Amino acid sequence: MTDRPQGFDTLAIHAGAAPDPTTGAINPPIYQTTAYQFKDADHAARLFNLQEVGNIYSRLTNPTVSALVARVAALEGAAGGIGCSSGHAAQIMALFPLMGPGKNIVASTRLYGGTITQFSQTIKRFGWSAKFVDTDDLGAVAKACDKNTRAIFAETIANPGGYITDIPALAKIADRKGIPLIIDNTTATPWLCRPMELGATIVVHSATKYLTGNGTVTGGLVLDSGKFDWSANDKFPSLSQPEPAYHGLVFHPTLGGMAYTFHSIAIGLRDLGMTMNPQGAHYTLMGIETLGLRMARHVENAKIVAEWLESDPRVDYVTYAGLKSSPWHKRVKKITPKGAGALFTFALKDGYDACVSLINNLKMFCHVANLGDTRSLVIHSASTTHRQLSEEQQIRAGAAPNVVRLSIGIEDVADIIADLDQALTAATGKSREA
Structure with missing residues (x-):
């Protein structure tokens, strides 16, 4: 093996x-164990x-999970990371080292409905808060960042509408604010995108997807x-100052990058579990092996x-x-040059009831x-994933009542279109040619 950088699929x-090295197995084993034998007392102490x-203990680290984290870190160009129980858990874990009572984040208005609820309601129980801003209004983003702001949060391709975020522009604001x-x-x-190459500090994933x-x-x-x-200012004491939750260790000067x-491991996973x-x-390791092949077909379809x-x-x-008519079409080349992903919405002229009828008449699509x-x-996001939001919030998030969200799979595209066509006919009482 040479020292040249390896390609994505490799x-x-x-x-x-x-x-x-012992068995020759080429796939990482499932290490289904709770704890690990120490070599001796000094080894345990170290x-x-x-x-x-x-x-030490599988609530903290596990060899199978570590293999996955290392693989995704390589794909993202990251220094390290952690595996979490869900995408929602990952969001809390991402914030945990940064936040404290009275601190806030500035978040995009275009987020998954469950994330909006988590940020607008649930994190209040930690004493945290979120300010929701249209991230295309860069002046509003900058203005929303105050002395208690500890991060800016957005999605590369926003769920549900497929909106593309201008990551470099947000990164410049974050850099100026020291967050x-x-x-x-x-x-x-x-x-499709490596956000860290565009200026992001932290990347989260729902591996579920x-x-x-x-x-x-x-x-x-x-x-x-x-x-x-983390030591450039006093905003992140858990990383730049003695951490009382870990016998006074100063994480950033001691552990650097x-x-x-x-x-996140020693305190976050230890205490939040x-x-x-x-x-x-x-x-997920097995799934990632075909990620490049699948994403190419997803985007094409x-x-x-x-x-x-x-x-x-x-x-x-x-x-x-990815449509030329989209206001974010030019942004695709800068942020996701291989394509605009496979998640988007469409609105029906006949409104909410037609959306419900469409869902009920689709045969190949899975309603999940x-x-x-x-x-x-x-x-239908307005009646499900974004149901907990007001209609105004739904519209801002791209989940208006007359909108259906599609996640396009890798089936034969003619079959996908045929299913949509027959369901649209049933839902509207009109054929495409009428």
């Missing part, structure tokens, strides 16, 4: 793991002092670039379906950024609260 298969990297930019890269995956790709896993990941200077990752299970990690829908007289509009499967998936 890393997706080989990064983070090697054939087992592990607990973070003087040596190793396994990290956190990007949820779930719907893009590192095949495209990384695994087959709807078998609930999991999440937090990746850190290792490049942020791995400070955030080790804090939002740990990924090894079997789930194994499934999505563009064809979006163009077909846009030309349909029964459809009001389509939000796919998920995205990123090999299968094509559909949901």
Whole structure:
């Protein structure tokens, strides 16, 4: 093997793991164990002092989960990270080393409905808060950042509308404010976008989606670039000052670029316990091996379906950024040059009731609260994933009552279109040619 950088598909298969030296097994084993034998008392002490990297207890680290984290870190260009029990867990874990009572984040208005609820309601129980801002209004983003702001949060390709975020522009604001930019890269995956190369400090994933790709896993990941200077100001005392939760260790001066990752393990996973299970990690490792192949087909199919829908007289509009009519079309080349992903929405001229009828008449599409499967998936966000939001919030999030969200799979695209066509006819009482 040479020293030249390896390509995406090579890393997706080989990064983070090697054939087992004892058995020759080429796939990482599922280490279904709770704890790990220490060599002696000194070895145990070194592990607990973070003087040596190793396994102590599977709430903290597990070899299968570590292999997954290393693989995704290689794909994202990250220094380190952690595996979590879900994408939602990953969001809390991403914030945990940064936040404290009275602190806030500035978040995009275009986020998954469950994330909006988590940030607008649930994090209040920690004494944290969120300010929601249209991230296309860069002046508003900058103005929303105050002395208590500890991060800016956005999605690369926003769920549900497929909106593309201008990551470099947000990164410049975050840099000026001395805070990290956190990007949820779930719907893009590192095949379409590597946010850290565009200025993001931290990347989160719901591994439940495209990384695994087959709807078998609930999991999440937090990746850190290792490049942020946590000691540049006094905003992040858990990293830059003696941490009382870990016998006064000063994480950043001691551990440098791995400070955030080790804090997330030694304190975050230790005390919050939002740990990924090894079997789930194994499934995601296997899924990632074909990520590049799948994403290429997802994007190819999505563009064809979006163009077909846009030309349909029964459809009001389509939000796919890969369409020339999209206000975010030019941004695709800068942020996701391989394509605009496979998640988008479309609106029906006949409104809410027609959306419900469409859902009920689709035959091949799976009606589920998920995205990123090999299968094509559909949901009416306003009555499900975004139901807890007001209509005004739904509209801002791209989930208006007359909108249906599609996650385009890798089936034969003619079959995807045929299913949509017959369901549209049933829902509206009109054929495409009428």
